[in-house]
């Protein structure tokens with residue numbers, strides 16, 4: 001499935017493997033969280049990068065141990081109205097994860113900007129909408145009232161625009 | 177009142193452009209109705225029985241005359257010449273076309289208004305005391321904090337796809353006129369012995385099919401921590417609130433299922449874990465906002481107004497209006513004038529475009545250009561000179577706006593019900609109208625004293641029936657509308673949920689039933705005892721006997 005990342009549409013080179021699928025010798029693989037827990041010992045030695053598909057019911061603190069080894073975390077959207085992953089994404093960034101954070105499943109163009117702001121940086125986009133709808137939708141608003149959001153496309157924070165004379169406000173968080 | 181700066185303006189303008197694009201994609205078929213639904217809801221657009229309904233935010237219920245005039249313009253140009261003020265201090269237009277919506281939103285943006293987050297599973301328009309900044313009993317004006325919360329919650333990327341809608345109410349007075357105990361989050365201002373401000377945080381109140389009084393999770397939250405703490409509550413709710421059943425998705429259910437202590441512990445743990453630097457309420461931002469809510473330039477006036485006293489002595493109708501519709505102002509020589517949108521037999525909360533213009537004009541001439549919307553679906557001129565009250569009343573009276581019934585039997589709250597609403601199980605407007613006619617005699621209303629009658633057309637409780645002294649809920653039994661009556665509800669600082677009396681009544685029998693209840697109260701009350709107090713003393717028994725004994 002194509003991905004939207006850094007403002008362009010690219011192909012997905014990761015290999016997704018299920019709970020029971022045989023593991024390839026090498027290559028970048030994404031495994032379900034349950035498998036990460038079960039096979040952690042051997043997965044650390046895998047020849048290639050490691051990613052995980054997290055679930056909406058697990059607690060983010062549980063990931064802390066694995067973070068240094070992870071190069072991709074995928075958060076699923078079972079439906080586009082299920083907003084749990086927005087909070088999970090922020091929590092994952094708050095505990096210090098800086099690499100790729102991907103939104104998968106039922107995602108709509110009009111939601112991409114919010115997702116970018118909470119720390120997602122790649123999106124499984126399917127073929128329902130054309131590339132330019134995705135790109136346009138990801139930069140609909142140039143301002144946000146909240147502080148401390150991710151603003152990869154250069155949106156501004158109303159607060160810091162208003163109080164420019166103030167000492168440099170908190171650093172922006174950085175995504176991978 | 178708050179004025180947009182260049183950023184607020186740009187924000188709202190971009191939002192309109194975004195919606196224009198979304199609506200055109202829907203009209204062209206590029207978006208399905210399912211995909212468009214959450215987008216339009218986040219812009220206040222509902223699909224109703226007969227047409228689209230647009231709900232416009234009136235943040236913390238405050239309007240300028242220019243804004244109210246614009247609402248009048250919209251009512252005439254794009255609706256049928258009237259609008260409906262709601263129990264959430266908003267206004268709804270019931271006959272809107274999808275094609276016109278973006279133009280309406282542009283028109284609103286010109287006067288610093290919008291419909292952002294007036295529906296959908298997001299943080300809704302913040303509500304507050306309709307007398308904010310004017311009431312004699314107030315500790316401080318809650319609106320700067322209301323505005324702070326409005327900005328923080330506007331298009332919050334983390335909290336726009338919550339399990340269910342989320343309502344926040346704020347009050348700065350000990351007498352709660354904002355019903356904070358029946359909101360998802362209620363905030364009450366307190367001062368400590370050092371005179372510092374802190375907020376009591378209540379969570380998990382709500383009406384709907386499971387009415388609950390909120391629990392206090394913090395007694396005294398320092399003001400600069402407010403937003404950070406709200407974020408912690410919202411995050412716990414967003415992550416753990418139920419999504420499997422929309423009737424169990426409100427935060428009240430989460431609080432109930434976890435238990436208040438466990439819920440509080442979750443929030444505190446999340447709060448402790450989060451970095452707060454970027455959510456701290458900065459003094460300079462609060463000051464910037466507060467400056468907009470600085471009190472108007474009141475004159476130094478004597479407490480006693482000869483003009484007013486004379487008029488009151490001469491004119492009985494005016495005197496009756498003063499008794500119920502005028503409230504004490506914190507400044508000598510000033511008063512709060514409440515404009516009832518509940519004329520005898522009228523539709524509660526409806527105002528015509530002409531009436532809106534009349535009130536806007538009065539505000540401009542006499543009230544420092546301010547109007548408020550109350551959650552009882554009335555309007556308020558919050559700062560008027562006592563000297564001007566008679567002149568104001570004459571204008572109101574000439575325009576069908578001088579019903580002297582604020583807080584009395586005729587001041588009924590009612591939702592749109594089956595006349596408009598696709599979820600309704602029964603009509604509520606005609607019931608309100610028939611009760612209003614039954615109690616048309618104003619002397620009798622005054623004799624009865626303070627009485628809240630609230631009517632909802634289904635279990636969703638938009639008409640606040642659970643917290644009416646007398647609550648009426650319209651239901652459907654095998655295709656017949658019937659009405660269940662509850663007694664003893666209240667949304668004040670001593671909030672309570674009403675108790676069901678017994679079997680329901682057919683619509684045409686409701687006024688009789690209400691009359692029997694009122695007569696029972698009159699027969700049993702002690703001198704000076706109001707309806708609610710009498711009910712709390714007597715219990716349901718005498719009322720049950722009066723209603724059901726004969727039958």
Ligand code: HEM
Pocket residue numbers: 222224229261262263264268340343358381382383384385422426590591592596597598599636637638639640
């Ligand atoms: C006409 C279209 C309307 C629809 C479709 C609608 C729908 C709903 C629904 C489904 C609920 C229950 C939500 C829940 O408990 O989870 C609800 C509650 C509520 N609505 Fe409405 N409503 C409408 C109009 C209004 C109006 C006109 C008002 C104000 C007069 C209003 C104010 C409220 C309030 C105050 C609540 C209840 C309390 C609470 O949220 O706990 N609604 N509405």
Ligand code: SF4
Pocket residue numbers: 591592593594597598599600601632633634635636637638639
């Ligand atoms: S209470 Fe029911 S009938 Fe009344 S407006 Fe709400 S959803 Fe509609």
